Amino acid sequence: MVIFQGAGGWMVIVWGWAFAVAMAVYVAGGVSGAHINPAVTLAFALKGNFPWRKVIPYWIAQVAGCFAGAAIVYYDYFRAINAWNLANHVVSRADPGGLTTFSIFATFPAAYYGSHLGLMLLDQIIATFFLVLFVFAIIDNMNVGPGSNLAPLMIGFAVAAIGLSFGVGTGYAINPARDFGPRLFCWLQGWGPNAFPGPHGYWWVPIVGPLIGAAIAVYFYDWCISRTLCVRARLLKERQPRVEQKGLGFKLEKLQQALDEVKTQIDGADK
Structure with missing residues (x-):
């Protein structure tokens, strides 16, 4: 919307992110398991499906990747960004008016939150809880998972569902690396206080919130879904008639x- 001077809309943002996530999972899935989100990496480690010694290196790589992605977008569109600033009389990116172009790269809370960081944090916890819950459900072979290598696409649709449902409040970062990496890049490129500390000191919320939401989702899925599926599978096996040869x-x-x-x-x- 910023680059095209008002053209587009929320649906463009939501589906752009959805397909970006899906394609990223297709590309990196066979190499690294497509851990493009520190919250997801933490979730797999808590579940016992990922070694703890690799968590921090993965987090560093994820932030570096998002930083590089922000740099690519910036250097491809910096003329459009400057043109928007000129058309809207934004003298400095560090001014309050610079928050609009900053939103291309990272997130900030809606004005109706005021300074209630707790509510902003809750928004990120809830949204990331659903993201990790959906991911576990999609990749769980005991659940009703998708076939024909459709899991990455379904994960993209999950991101779209979250964006449509919870996106307008804080921009649905739901990924600490996706927000912190570009935020750091923007700070280096002159967005100043719009990046750090952000409105009302918001910068830490998209880091802490998703990690908390992911941890809750792990234990919720384990207790409420996985155990039920295991018990059901065992009962079905016990009820199967034994065939005499x-x-x-x-x-x-x-x-x-x-x-x-x-x-x-x-x-x-x-x-």
Whole structure:
């Protein structure tokens, strides 16, 4: 909306992010498991599916990747950003008017939150809780998961659902690296207080909130979903009727086993 001087809308943002996440998972899934989100990495570590010694290196790589992504976007569109600033009489990116172009890269809370950082934090906790919950449900083979390598696309749709439902409050970062990396880049490029500390000191909320939401989602899915699926699978297995093997082929197989046992005993006696 900023670059095209008002063209576009919220749907463009939501679906742009959704397909970006889906394609990123397709690209990196076979290499690193597509851990493009520190909250997801933490969730897998808490669940026991990822080694703790790799968590911090992954977080560093994720932030670096998002920083690089912000740099690519900036250097591709910096003329459009400058044109918008000129058209809207924004003298400095560090001014309050610079918050609009800053929103291309990182997030900030809606004005109706005022200075209530607790409510902003709650928004991020809830949104990331659902993200991690959806991811676990999609990749769980015991659940009703998608087939034909559709999991990355479904994860993208999950991001879209969160954006449509919870996006307008704080910009649905739901990913500490996705916000902190570009925020750091913007600070270096002159957005100043719009980046750090951000409106009402908001900069830490998209880091802490998603990590808390991810941790809650791990234990919720384990207690409420995984255990139910395991119990159901065990009960179904116990209820399956045992099939008796009959027929000439089965009898011949049993006879051969008996002959083999006799032969083994005779060989042992000869020795």
